Ligand SMILES: Nc1ncnc2c1ncn2[C@@H]1O[C@H](COP(=O)(O)OP(=O)(O)OP(=O)(O)O)[C@@H](O)[C@H]1O
């Protein structure tokens with residue numbers, strides 16, 4: 001293939017932590033990008049020793065190491081969309097936000113990762129304010145789950161009216177779109193994610209799958225969203241694909257490990273190929 005007839009390669013970048021178990025974090029993001037036809041790049045913020053049973057260790061990188069990765073990418077490989085996951089500390093958040101501004105990366109999905117499913121902290125408490133002050137104003141989309149939205153807003157969320165109120169408050173912090181995910185609301189046969197653009201609320205519903213194998217659902221969902229945006233889709237369309245991707249990945253969950261197993265990143269494409 002010559003340079004002139006090469007079709008454009010679409011690239012997405014994840015700025016997140018490593019999950020040694022492969023179900024969440026940077027590994028989930030890169031697998032999801034690949035499955036959706038997007039070339040994946042990564043800037044690592046932390047290494048976690050983690051498996052389906054929990055998080056056994058957290059080893060953040062120096063801010064300098066994160067900045068250097070972003071400079072290497074910025075100097076050579078402009079991403080078509082970017083997502084953030086685990087950012088761990090206010091220092092890393094400030095570094096990442098400054099680099100995003102420097103390189104003008106505005107197609108940005110912020111997954112405000114705070115705790116792992118088993119309860120281990122992936123963001124220091126004092127870093128929440130840095131997230132609000134430095135990253136939310138830069139973001140196109142933020143994807144909090146219910147506990148994260150409670151921490152961002154300081155309100156207790158129970159019921160749809162509360163979710164709408166929380167989405168309004170988070171929207172006022174700067175993101176153009178808020179997706180308040182409903183995976184943590186364990187009542188009812190449906191899971192409802194709420195999309196808010198500052199004017200309208202759109203409810204995305206899907207059947208709740210009864211499974212404990214939901215490790216990395218949030219990472220996978222936000223990576224699928226970033227992949228769609230990289231491909232040039234608008235947010236409402238990209239959210240629909242992300243929802244279908246995560247639904248398939250949970251339904252066809254991989255039964256590996258003794259604890260909360262990962263989702264199946266192959267499932268969405270396997271279905272499209274008719275290989276279920
Ligand atoms: N049991 C389930 N059945 C169907 N969809 C689900 C289920 N659990 C989560 N989802 C979907 O997965 C996506 C991620 O939602 P969730 O609320 O689990 O994110 P999260 O808590 O941030 O994930 P993580 O624990 O990986 O950080 C959402 O689109 C949500 O609707």
Ligand SMILES: Cc1ncc(CO)c(N)n1
Pocket residue numbers: 016017018019024025026048050085086113115116117122215216217218219
């Ligand atoms: C590294 C990492 N990022 C995010 C999550 C949230 O699922 C996790 N468990 N681990």
